[in-house]
Amino acid sequence: MKPAPIDVAVGILMRPNGDVLLGQRPAGKPYEGYWEFPGGKVEAGESILDALKREFVEELGVQIESAEPWCGVEHVYPHAHVRLHFYISHAWSGQPQSLEGQAFAWQGSVAVSPLLPATIPLLEWLDVRRAEISA
Numbered sequence: 001m002k003p004a005p006i007d008v009a010v011g012i013l014m015r016p017n018g019d020v021l022l023g024q025r026p027a028g029k030p031y032e033g034y035w036e037f038p039g040g041k042v043e044a045g046e047s048i049l050d051a052l053k054r055e056f057v058e059e060l061g062v063q064i065e066s067a068e069p070w071c072g073v074e075h076v077y078p079h080a081h082v083r084l085h086f087y088i089s090h091a092w093s094g095q096p097q098s099l100e101g102q103a104f105a106w107q108g109s110v111a112v113s114p115l116l117p118a119t120i121p122l123l124e125w126l127d128v129r130r131a132e133i134s135a
């Protein structure tokens with residue numbers, strides 16, 4: 001019997017112009033140096049949105065004021081089977097800070113690499129979402 005997937009809350013901070021925040025995985029973690037949307041594991045008894053809010057405070061010093069569920073993706077990495085719960089937020093307070101020593105960058109057309117494999121298909125979906133916003 002294979003283990004149940006690990007639930008992970010993932011946040012996409014989206015500026016009014018459609019730019020999104022990507023973070024680079026810090027040294028010592030699997031896929032070190034790869035770019036991804038910020039987030040982290042959902043703790044026992046925690047809602048996905050609460051996990052997202054906690055992770056953004058811990059990683060970036062940002063308070064998520066509101067976020068809407070966007071999509072879910074399951075991905076099997078060599079080190080873990082994850083169930084990613086993506087939220088989009090247009091409302092937060094504070095400026096992102098590198099609290100875990102990670103780099104981060106606001107991206108329109110994504111120009112950073114390498115990207116975490118589970119992130120790649122979402123970029124196409126985000127392009128569609130941006131087109132809807134600007135229409």
